[in-house]
Amino acid sequence: MAGKRKLERAAALGGPVLSVRDLKVGYGNRVLMRDVVFDVAPQDIFFIMGGSGCGKSSLLRVLMGLAEPQSGSVNYGSSAFWPGEEETRYKVMRRCGTLFQNGALWSSMTLAENVGLILEQYTDLDPEELRRQVVVKLSMVGLAGFEDFYPSEISGGMRKRAGLARALALDPEILFLDEPSAGLDPVSSRQLDELVVELSQSLQSTFIIVSHELASILSIATNGIFLDADSKRMAAKGRPQDMLTDPSTPPVVMRFLTRGGEGPMPGLPSGGKMANVHAGGGI
Amino acid sequence: MDADPQVNAQCHGDVLQVVVGGTWNIDTDSTPAMEDALLKLKGGVRELLLEARGLGQWDSSLLVFLVRMMKVARSSDIAVTLHVPDGLSRLVNMAQRPSTCKTPKKPRDPFLFHIGAWFLSLAPDVADFLGFLKSLFQAFHGMLLGRTQMRFQDFFGAMETCGMRSLPIVACTSMLFGLILAFVGAVQLARFGAEIYVAGLVGIAMLRIMGAIMVGVVMAGRVGAAFAAELGTMQVNEEVDALEVNGISPLEFLVLPRVLALTLMIPLLTLYADIMGCLGGYLVGILVLNLNPMEYYSATLNMTPFYHVLIGLVYAVVFGIVIGVVGCYQGLRCGRSAQAVGNATTAAVVHAIVGIIVMTALITIFFNALKL
Numbered sequence: 001m002a003g004k005r006k007l008e009r010a011a012a013l014g015g016p017v018l019s020v021r022d023l024k025v026g027y028g029n030r031v032l033m034r035d036v037v038f039d040v041a042p043q044d045i046f047f048i049m050g051g052s053g054c055g056k057s058s059l060l061r062v063l064m065g066l067a068e069p070q071s072g073s074v075n076y077g078s079s080a081f082w083p084g085e086e087e088t089r090y091k092v093m094r095r096c097g098t099l100f101q102n103g104a105l106w107s108s109m110t111l112a113e114n115v116g117l118i119l120e121q122y123t124d125l126d127p128e129e130l131r132r133q134v135v136v137k138l139s140m141v142g143l144a145g146f147e148d149f150y151p152s153e154i155s156g157g158m159r160k161r162a163g164l165a166r167a168l169a170l171d172p173e174i175l176f177l178d179e180p181s182a183g184l185d186p187v188s189s190r191q192l193d194e195l196v197v198e199l200s201q202s203l204q205s206t207f208i209i210v211s212h213e214l215a216s217i218l219s220i221a222t223n224g225i226f227l228d229a230d231s232k233r234m235a236a237k238g239r240p241q242d243m244l245t246d247p248s249t250p251p252v253v254m255r256f257l258t259r260g261g262e263g264p265m266p267g268l269p270s271g272g273k274m275a276n277v278h279a280g281g282g283i
Numbered sequence: 284m285d286a287d288p289q290v291n292a293q294c295h296g297d298v299l300q301v302v303v304g305g306t307w308n309i310d311t312d313s314t315p316a317m318e319d320a321l322l323k324l325k326g327g328v329r330e331l332l333l334e335a336r337g338l339g340q341w342d343s344s345l346l347v348f349l350v351r352m353m354k355v356a357r358s359s360d361i362a363v364t365l366h367v368p369d370g371l372s373r374l375v376n377m378a379q380r381p382s383t384c385k386t387p388k389k390p391r392d393p394f395l396f397h398i399g400a401w402f403l404s405l406a407p408d409v410a411d412f413l414g415f416l417k418s419l420f421q422a423f424h425g426m427l428l429g430r431t432q433m434r435f436q437d438f439f440g441a442m443e444t445c446g447m448r449s450l451p452i453v454a455c456t457s458m459l460f461g462l463i464l465a466f467v468g469a470v471q472l473a474r475f476g477a478e479i480y481v482a483g484l485v486g487i488a489m490l491r492i493m494g495a496i497m498v499g500v501v502m503a504g505r506v507g508a509a510f511a512a513e514l515g516t517m518q519v520n521e522e523v524d525a526l527e528v529n530g531i532s533p534l535e536f537l538v539l540p541r542v543l544a545l546t547l548m549i550p551l552l553t554l555y556a557d558i559m560g561c562l563g564g565y566l567v568g569i570l571v572l573n574l575n576p577m578e579y580y581s582a583t584l585n586m587t588p589f590y591h592v593l594i595g596l597v598y599a600v601v602f603g604i605v606i607g608v609v610g611c612y613q614g615l616r617c618g619r620s621a622q623a624v625g626n627a628t629t630a631a632v633v634h635a636i637v638g639i640i641v642m643t644a645l646i647t648i649f650f651n652a653l654k655l
Contacts, residue, residue, distance in 0.1 A: 107620040123310045132347045133309070136378045139350075145382035152620050171309060171342040202373040 015077060017042050017174060017206050018063070023072035025058050031070065032058050035233050038225050040174075045200055045207045047217050047240065050227035051256065056210045057178060059227070063208065064098060064176055065089045076174075094122065097167030098176045102183070103159035105151040111138060111162045112147035118169040137165045141195060157188035164195070174206045175199075181213040189213065193220050214259065218244075226253045287311075288345070289337070292320035297329040301352065303367075304337035307345040317348055324355055331356045335367040346371070350378050415534075415612050419542065422535045432535040441544035445506050449552060452505065457497045457556035461485050461563025464493070469572055478572045482579050483586030485564030491591040492598060494556040496643060498549055499602035503635035507610035510541055511631035514614025515624040523615065533615060542607035549603035550596045557595065594655065598646055605638040 016039035023036040032055030040046045050056050061067040062082065063074060074082040076092045105114050115134045119125060125133065138147060141161040143154075151159055160180060167175055177196070181189040193216050200207055211217060217224070221240045228235035228250075236243055236253045243249045244257055255261065289305035301320050324331060333349060349367070353375070356363050365372055392400075425431055468484040514537060517523050526533050561583060568579040610631040617627040 108622045119309075124312075125310070126312050129312050129347070132351060133343060136343060136347050136350055139380055139382075140374070140377045142380055144380060152618075198373065198377065202370045202377065204370060 016040055017044075017077060018208070019075050020063075021073045021075075023059070023062065023074065024070040025055055025062055025067075026070050027058075031232060033227055033232055033234075036072070036225070036227075037234070038237055040206060040208060040223065043200060043204055043206055044223045045196060045209065045220050047221040047224035048208065048210045048227065049212060049217060049224055049240070049256065051212065051229055054227045054229035055232075056212075056227060060176060060178055060208070060210045064096070065093055094170065095173040096176060097170065097172035097174075099160065099163045099167045099178065099180060101179045103151065103156075103163035105159055105162055105166070107151050110148050110150055111143065111154075111165070114151070114162065115166050115169050118166060122170055133169075137168050138162070140168065140199075141165045142191075157184050157192070160184065160188075160192060161195070164192075168199070168203075171203070172205060174208060177207060177209040177211075179211055179213075180209060181211060181216055186215070189216065196220060212256075214257065218257070226256065228252050288314060288317075288348075290314070290316035290320050290348075292316070292323050294323060294326075294328065297327065298332060299323055299328040299330070299361075300332045300334065302334045302336050303345060303348070304335065304339075306339045307341035307348075309342050309344050311344050313348070320352065321355060324352065324361070325359065328361055331361050331363045333363065333365050333367065335371070338368070341371070343374075346374050346378060349375050353379065411616075412612060415615075416608065418534050419538060419608065422532065422539050423543075425535070426539060431539070432531055433539045434536065435540075437536075438540035438544055441541045442548055444509070445502065445545045446548035446551060449502065449505060449548075450555065452501055453498055453552050453556050454559045456501055457489070457494060458559040458563040460493060460497055461489055461560030461565075462567055463563075464488055464560070465564040465567035466571070469567065473572070478568075478574060479578065479582050480586070481564060481568055481572065481574075482582035486561055486583045486587035487591055489560035489564075490557045490587055490595050492595060492643070492647070494560055495549075495553045495595050495598035495602060496639065497560070498552045498556050498599065499606065499639045500636060502545070502549060502552070502602070503606050503610075503632050503639065506545060507606040507631045507635045508628045510607065510610030511614040511617070511627045512624055514538075514611055515617035515627040518615065518617045519619050519621075519624060538608075538611040538615070541611055542604065545607035546600060546603035549606075550599040553595055553599035554592070557592065590655065594650060598643065601642050601646060602639050605642055606635045609635045609638055 018040040020036055020038050024031060024034045025036065026032045036059065048056050048059060058067065062069045065081065069082050072082070073080070076095075079088050079092050081089055081092055105111070106117070109117065112131070112134045115137050116130055119130050119133055123130075135144070135147060138144060141164050143158060143161055143165060146154060146158070146162070151162065154162065164175075164177075164180075167177075180192055180196070184192065196207055196209070197220050199205060209216075209221075217240045223238065224240055225237040226235045226243070227233075230252070235250045238246075240257060243253055249257075287305050288307045288311055289303065291302040291304075293300050293302075299320075331352065333352060338345075349365075349371075353363050353365075365375065367375070422431070422433075426433060464485050465481050468481050469478060472478055472480050472484070514523070517537070523533050523537070526536055565576075565579055565583075568574040569576050613627040613631040613634070617623050
């Protein structure tokens with residue numbers, strides 16, 4: 001799609017779509033994360049992982065141009081993003097789509113208007129063609145028929161998908177997803193993961209996802225970094241599945257990927273099998 | 284490769300072959316070639332063959348076109364064959380997922396229905412408000428008996444917001460109002476050479492009623508709106524629900540400290556406004572009407588008996604209750620969206636100002652009946 005041509009160009013040059021060098025992220029005098037270095041290749045499903053409060057979302061805000069890094073550089077293809085001209089950043093952001101944590105749909109507008117507003121802003125489509133675009137975008141995320149519903153009239157999972165449809169409005173090259181699974185049940189969360197994989201293959205877009213949802217990380221990530229809150233540095237990078245089997249993976253990352261250890265959870269009867277809790281009755 | 288989207292539609296017997304190529308950009312509206320293809324599709328075709336040849340860069344505009352063609356074909360029972368790149372055909376499939384929506388069309392209610400619904404909702408709304416007042420009274424009663432979940436920290440915080448932080452705006456508005464009253468009065472009184480009566484005019488007007496009304500209107504906008512927005516946002520964030528499920532009464536915890544603080548602070552602000560209003564009149568008296576400062580001062584004292592101040596305070600206490608109760612009620616009854624918070628805030632200010640005017644009328648009639 002729109003992203004495809006640029007990705008092809010980036011891929012032809014053999015370059016990453018996003019490269020981050022020596023990035024320092026924080027607020028005021030407070031440093032959240034330093035020495036962040038990574039590249040995102042075209043069509044990656046790239047996860048930014050880490051425990052709560054380690055600066056994942058702050059890093060994402062820097063990548064999205066919403067906050068300035070304390071030092072270091074961010075480049076999208078050949079465009080200098082940070083440090084860089086505001087106009088360049090604006091042009092780069094035009095090629096990106098974002099799904100915010102709670103969908104961040106505009107509550108006074110219907111789903112169609114939410115998606116349509118972005119198309120109206122950036123294109124000169126006539127209303128009929130615009131409506132057709134909106135319907136296709138909403139259908140792609142499984143929300144056909146919900147065009148005239150308000151965000152308050154649909155469920156949390158549907159709001160997430162509608163947010164994704166809005167992020168897809170301009171056929172972005174890169175999609176940012178901030179905690180896409182937060183607040184979703186495992187089935188909806190899995191459906192969203194499947195949608196991400198399907199979109200990444202068919203749209204050939206790159207996904208940059210902030211998450212600490214292990215199931216998603218281990219099933220769909222093709223690449224990623226792990227941020228460690230204690231050392232305020234990156235603890236590991238690469239494919240999370242490979243991190244699990246790599247003996248050189250730092251213990252802090254291993255603990256995260258195995259939910260704090262392999263053994264049974266202390267305090268649960270019979271090796272933590274929940275079925276036994278029910279069998280025991282007593283509630 | 285061409286820079287424009289290419290659509291080539293040709294009929295071979297009852298088979299329509301549509302070949303797409305060129306460059307597709309989301310900015311392109313549907314072209315005559317696309318419309319031509321759609322037109323041919325409706326002309327007795329039995330099979331549709333969609334093919335991509337010489338396709339350059341493309342985006343969802345191509346997707347939308349293909350989906351549109353297939354939709355028309357399907358509605359006329361035309362068989363469709365798709366020969367396009369893999370990624371594109373997957374997107375076409377995604378875009379044609381069946382609707383999961385069980386009630387796709389929302390019923391649009393007629394205008395009269397809304398009027399009727401509004402009228403029918405009046406009685407329950409009034410009952411709800413009275414119930415709120417009753418619970419608030421019970422909470423207050425409980426507080427007097429020493430049983431309350433109210434945090435005095437919140438109470439003092441609200442007192443600061445309502446009281447001290449409102450001093451500048453109250454000073455400014457009431458002083459200017461005193462000034463305006465003096466000017467307007469002076470024009471008439473000067474015709475009789477009775478400029479000195481400006482002192483009495485400004486004094487009685489400010490002390491008896493206008494001081495309280497000025498403070499009431501300013502506080503409705505400043506504090507009533509803030510209460511509604513604050514409690515409304517708490518409602519949106521489920522903070523109010525969190526209080527309730529933990530057995531903490533939002534009424535005692537959130538509403539009572541605010542209403543009490545406002546009811547205590549408005550009379551004090553009214554006294555302050557009275558002084559500032561008289562000061563405004565005084566300035567006009569001595570600077571514009573060239574009255575003697577001492578003469579103006581003693582005229583004010585002589586012409587304005589003290590009971591006017593007390594009557595003004597009665598208004599003030601009632602206004603404090605009205606603004607506080609209306610602001611908190613609107614906040615707690617707020618919906619769960621950003622728009623609902625805006626509506627609650629507007630309603631808080633409008634209802635409070637209407638309430639102030641209605642109460643002013645009632646209290647004025649009351650004191651008139653008492654011949655005060």
